[in-house]
Amino acid sequence: xxxxxxxxxxxxxxxxxxxxxxxxxxxxxxxxxxxxxxxxxxxxxxxxxxxxxxxxxxxxxxxxxxxxxxxxxxxxxxxxxxxxxxxxxxxxxxxxxxxxxxxxxxxxxxxxxxxxxxxxxxxxxxxxxxxxxxxxxxxxxxxxxxxxxxxxxxxxxxxxxxxxxxxxxxxxxxxxxxxxxxxxxxxxxxxxxxxxxxxxxxxxxxxxxxxxxxxxxxxxxxxxxxxxxxxxxxxxxxxxxxxxxxxxxxxxxxxxxxxxxxxxxxxxxxxxxxxxxxxxxxxxxxxxxxxxxxxxxxxxxxxxxxxxxxxxxxxxxxxxxxxxxxxxxxxxxxxxxxxxxxxxxxxxxxxxxxxxxxxxxxxxxxxxxxxxxxxxxxxxxxxxxxxxxxxxxxxxxxxxxxxxxxxxxxxxxxxxxxxxxxxxxxxxxxxxxxxxxxxxxxxxxxxxxxxxxxxxxxxxxxxxxxxxxxxxxxxxxxxxxxxxxxxxxxxxxxxxxxxxxxxxxxxxxxxxxxxxxxxxxxxxxxxxxxxxxxxxxxxxxxxxxxxxxxxxxxxxxxxxxxxxxxxxxxxxxxxxxxxxxxxxxxxxxxxxxxxxxxxxxxxxxxxxxxxxxxxxxxx
Numbered sequence: 001x002x003x004x005x006x007x008x009x010x011x012x013x014x015x016x017x018x019x020x021x022x023x024x025x026x027x028x029x030x031x032x033x034x035x036x037x038x039x040x041x042x043x044x045x046x047x048x049x050x051x052x053x054x055x056x057x058x059x060x061x062x063x064x065x066x067x068x069x070x071x072x073x074x075x076x077x078x079x080x081x082x083x084x085x086x087x088x089x090x091x092x093x094x095x096x097x098x099x100x101x102x103x104x105x106x107x108x109x110x111x112x113x114x115x116x117x118x119x120x121x122x123x124x125x126x127x128x129x130x131x132x133x134x135x136x137x138x139x140x141x142x143x144x145x146x147x148x149x150x151x152x153x154x155x156x157x158x159x160x161x162x163x164x165x166x167x168x169x170x171x172x173x174x175x176x177x178x179x180x181x182x183x184x185x186x187x188x189x190x191x192x193x194x195x196x197x198x199x200x201x202x203x204x205x206x207x208x209x210x211x212x213x214x215x216x217x218x219x220x221x222x223x224x225x226x227x228x229x230x231x232x233x234x235x236x237x238x239x240x241x242x243x244x245x246x247x248x249x250x251x252x253x254x255x256x257x258x259x260x261x262x263x264x265x266x267x268x269x270x271x272x273x274x275x276x277x278x279x280x281x282x283x284x285x286x287x288x289x290x291x292x293x294x295x296x297x298x299x300x301x302x303x304x305x306x307x308x309x310x311x312x313x314x315x316x317x318x319x320x321x322x323x324x325x326x327x328x329x330x331x332x333x334x335x336x337x338x339x340x341x342x343x344x345x346x347x348x349x350x351x352x353x354x355x356x357x358x359x360x361x362x363x364x365x366x367x368x369x370x371x372x373x374x375x376x377x378x379x380x381x382x383x384x385x386x387x388x389x390x391x392x393x394x395x396x397x398x399x400x401x402x403x404x405x406x407x408x409x410x411x412x413x414x415x416x417x418x419x420x421x422x423x424x425x426x427x428x429x430x431x432x433x434x435x436x437x438x439x440x441x442x443x444x445x446x447x448x449x450x451x452x453x454x455x456x457x458x459x460x461x462x463x464x465x466x467x468x469x470x471x472x473x474x475x476x477x478x479x480x481x482x483x484x485x486x487x488x489x490x491x492x493x494x495x496x497x498x499x500x501x502x503x504x505x506x507x508x509x510x511x512x513x514x515x516x517x518x519x520x521x522x523x524x525x526x527x528x529x530x531x532x533x534x535x536x537x538x539x540x541x542x543x544x545x546x547x548x549x550x551x552x553x554x555x556x557x558x559x560x561x562x563x564x565x566x567x568x569x570x571x572x573x574x575x576x577x578x579x580x581x582x583x584x585x586x587x588x589x590x591x592x593x594x595x596x597x598x599x600x601x602x603x604x605x606x607x608x609x610x611x612x613x614x615x616x617x618x619x
Contacts (some may be wrong), residue, residue: 146261
């Protein structure tokens with residue numbers, strides 16, 4: 001059977017050389033893989049032709065409803081039947097899912113994880129937590145690949161993600177697979193005008209035949225065998241019109257014939273660099289991957305004492321994914337992690353990032369023989385610094401609980417001191433307090449104030465604080481008493497003010513004016529690239545020569561700057577295009593685009609937590 005894996009269960013593409021799109025490829029791929037056994041794939045939604053009836057959720061080419069609990073998914077299906085021994089037998093099937101990301105952007109990772117592990121991989125590999133194509137896949141000089149893909153992949157569009165293409169072995173070489181893909185794609189774009197892209201994950205299905213074939217092979221030989229089959233999968237996808245997204249293993253087909261990807265000839269689509277691994281490095285890297293930090297460091301120290309590092313090629317050889325020792329030394333002891341994962345439930349994620357081998361990495365970076373390795377990129381186009389940063393960002397975003405990926409961005413408290421030291425050492429330059437803070441809190445724009453307030457977030461806070469201040473002032477002009485004023489505004493912007501202070505506001509107009517002024521002073525802080533904590537707001541107040549002293553009346557009678565700032569954070573979230581109404585993004589689109597993007601731009605919960613930490617003087 002022919003299978004294409006497209007972001008869902010563990011359904012994958014095998015035997016691609018037998019498809020018409022694989023002209024010129026060796027028949028060895030087909031002969032080695034053979035046909036699939038249904039018993040070993042019972043959880044994958046794949047079976048042999050005779051067992052398809054139970055696996056497919058609809059008959060007679062009808063589309064099927066995915067599941068009521070996932071209204072953002074629509075299942076699409078097509079198949080082929082032949083008369084076999086006088087009976088209609090299904091000999092091929094193709095089905096996928098039509099996805100509306102706009103319905104789940106507020107909780108994109110969690111929603112995409114629930115249906116299946118593979119759909120989670122689609123989300124975590126290509127998109128950020130809001131369903132936007134990752135910046136690296138758009139801008140990075142190597143990870144962008146062909147450079148054909150950009151914001152159009154997430155702007156007001158829906159996706160068709162192919163799940164399975166299966167063709168019974170006896171009916172291959174008849175363009176059945178191609179016909180089904182084209183039919184399902186046509187069905188998707190006809191039923192949903194917003195469906196502009198199809199996605200598929202090019203990866204190999206672990207079959208009994210492939211498992212038997214690789215039994216007894218070393219890590220390097222297994223990697224080469226996987227690479228051989230991977231190349232065949234990619235060729236099939238390209239023959240249909242798909243092109244690689246960045247340097248990932250995901251491929252995309254654009255509906256628009258004028259899309260840049262449609263102008264890339266098959267042979268010119270981006271390919272990952274050729275594998276250049278050595279057996280010695282692969283074996284060494286595998287060995288250290290099963291050690292804890294102390295044991296790994298001790299092993300390396302002992303090796304340098306036994307052999308002159310300048311005469312020992314193990315330090316500069318490349319392993320899997322063309323990684324040098326600096327690309328892999330920091331990764332945790334996977335054997336320990338596996339044991340911990342078994343003892344943790346889905347509600348108690350394993351803190352995997354706490355096992356990062358920072359001691360090992362720091363020792364390596366102190367050795368002169370690793371200096372030449374700092375600029376070498378792995379197969380994904382990452383230097384050791386970029387690989388380490390990518391790893392930490394992955395840990396910031398998610399952790400593993402059993403077989404699940406759990407989105408944990410809102411619980412991020414910053415990288416550990418050891419992780420920060422490793423990042424700074426890899427950067428190899430002298431830094432100040434601001435740079436340390438930005439490194440600690442995952443800033444990717446290089447300009448976050450106190451490490452966590454990015455330019456775009458500060459701009460949003462400035463706009464919303466001024467807007468709220470103006471609105472509060474306007475309400476002061478409306479007829480009615482102070483009690484009415486508090487009642488009208490409490491739910492919107494006053495809900496974080498202490499009840500006793502709210503009571504005073506009902507009878508003290510100067511304090512009410514002070515609330516409006518405090519919002520404006522917060523806006524001034526943000527405009528001046530300052531975190532709007534109490535000390536900075538008081539400094540702005542002092543420089544404003546405000547009279548009468550309405551703000552001081554509010555603050556000296558129990559009002560707090562933090563209660564105002566929290567309301568601003570809430571309003572930023574409410575006006576965000578992925579978290580709320582999108583009004584802020586619509587009104588200030590040009591101003592926002594002019595500011596450098598950052599991983600911290602929409603991390604509102606994280607920013608609130610760090611603001612509270614700073615306001616209370618904790619570290």
